Amino acid sequence: MQTPSPARPGLPFIDTVQAWVPHGHFTLDGAPAGPLAGLRFAAKDVFDVAGHPTGAGNPAWLASHPVPTRHSALVQQVLDTGATLCGKVITDELAYSIHGHNRHYGMPLNSAAPERIPGGSSSGSVAAVAARLVDFALGTDTGGSTRVPASYCGVWGLRTTHGLVPRAGLVPLHESFDTATWFAHDAGTFERVAQALLPATPFSATRALLLQDAAAEADAEVAALLPQVADVLATLLPQGWAMATAAQGSSLENWRRHYVAWGAYEAWHAHGRWITQHAPGFDEAIAGRWQAASQVTADAADDAFNAGLAARAQVRALVNAGAVLVVPSAASVAPLRSAGGPEIDAIRARTLRICCIAGLAGLPQVSLPLATAGGLPAGVSLIGPARSDLALVRLAVQAWRTWQGLQDGAR
Numbered sequence: 291m292q293t294p295s296p297a298r299p300g301l302p303f304i305d306t307v308q309a310w311v312p313h314g315h316f317t318l319d320g321a322p323a324g325p326l327a328g329l330r331f332a333a334k335d336v337f338d339v340a341g342h343p344t345g346a347g348n349p350a351w352l353a354s355h356p357v358p359t360r361h362s363a364l365v366q367q368v369l370d371t372g373a374t375l376c377g378k379v380i381t382d383e384l385a386y387s388i389h390g391h392n393r394h395y396g397m398p399l400n401s402a403a404p405e406r407i408p409g410g411s412s413s414g415s416v417a418a419v420a421a422r423l424v425d426f427a428l429g430t431d432t433g434g435s436t437r438v439p440a441s442y443c444g445v446w447g448l449r450t451t452h453g454l455v456p457r458a459g460l461v462p463l464h465e466s467f468d469t470a471t472w473f474a475h476d477a478g479t480f481e482r483v484a485q486a487l488l489p490a491t492p493f494s495a496t497r498a499l500l501l502q503d504a505a506a507e508a509d510a511e512v513a514a515l516l517p518q519v520a521d522v523l524a525t526l527l528p529q530g531w532a533m534a535t536a537a538q539g540s541s542l543e544n545w546r547r548h549y550v551a552w553g554a555y556e557a558w559h560a561h562g563r564w565i566t567q568h569a570p571g572f573d574e575a576i577a578g579r580w581q582a583a584s585q586v587t588a589d590a591a592d593d594a595f596n597a598g599l600a601a602r603a604q605v606r607a608l609v610n611a612g613a614v615l616v617v618p619s620a621a622s623v624a625p626l627r628s629a630g631g632p633e634i635d636a637i638r639a640r641t642l643r644i645c646c647i648a649g650l651a652g653l654p655q656v657s658l659p660l661a662t663a664g665g666l667p668a669g670v671s672l673i674g675p676a677r678s679d680l681a682l683v684r685l686a687v688q689a690w691r692t693w694q695g696l697q698d699g700a701r
Contacts, residue, residue, distance in 0.1 A: 379414025
């Protein structure tokens, strides 16, 4: 392990997208050499950085927790590769949202669609990457907190296999679903980071399966991209592509409810005592989730756990047969910043029905940055077997480059 230089105050650029937290303006050099030397990254403010407070998106958390004395495992791993850490960026409060608004620190700007939300909970990470202020940024994904903002902001995003990337020194939300990961603004950087951080596990996909029930949750302009990606994969995989259903014998709405109950029970047991003691003044929507979490009984959580394990087995059976699953990264393009609560809630429910597929299964999912016919960012995702993350990233990059070539040829 390399010993990095002491942190310097300030950032080497102007924060033009309001992505950084006030206590996150510092720069920390990584190792003098390594596979990511010359790259700059930011860290979501749920990762511990030695000598700098972890705020988890809430001032009460910031004030009531000691300053870490060591880096989180992933921050240390990235610094050891030679990359330079450029501070800490905004997260939705305790990462319990996929919207991107923080009542205490604001909503970062979505450079790809400035009138639209960036998505969360890794809002600052995605905004910093989309604005190209950093080359990549560390985020987390529990229920969609990397896949959704990546889709909204037109960047690369990944949900890693559950447990594959170390989570020590990371503020938890749902222990059974939390993953540590990153965004990147271009395919080359995304793959370069993957090669530096992920183990190489052999995986040779034979076909693609477009999940009809996931596609049905998406708006038409997003769903239209799915067969385009499937057609590209058909040129890369020996058995082409076919249609399939994820929640056979059930529904994605049932799966969403299992995920919500299972995760909420874990979240309350992780943070309920702190919330009760500190009354942290959450945003109304997030406060409602915590209130609901406090009401989940052990029996309800046990039922959700068992149903979730059944869903996991079903999804893993599909990918373990050599398939890559094709799904929307989110149910819609990014909503307008002016969108009201009921509209956001409806989109969130549809998006969670899609995102819970990989979440319940504990599988990797790569979001490819595409665009709708109207030119708005929209992601299409590939889901692969457990620990196939690096191979899945490489396949996704190959598919994206092929798709881009077809789009350029059609112009």
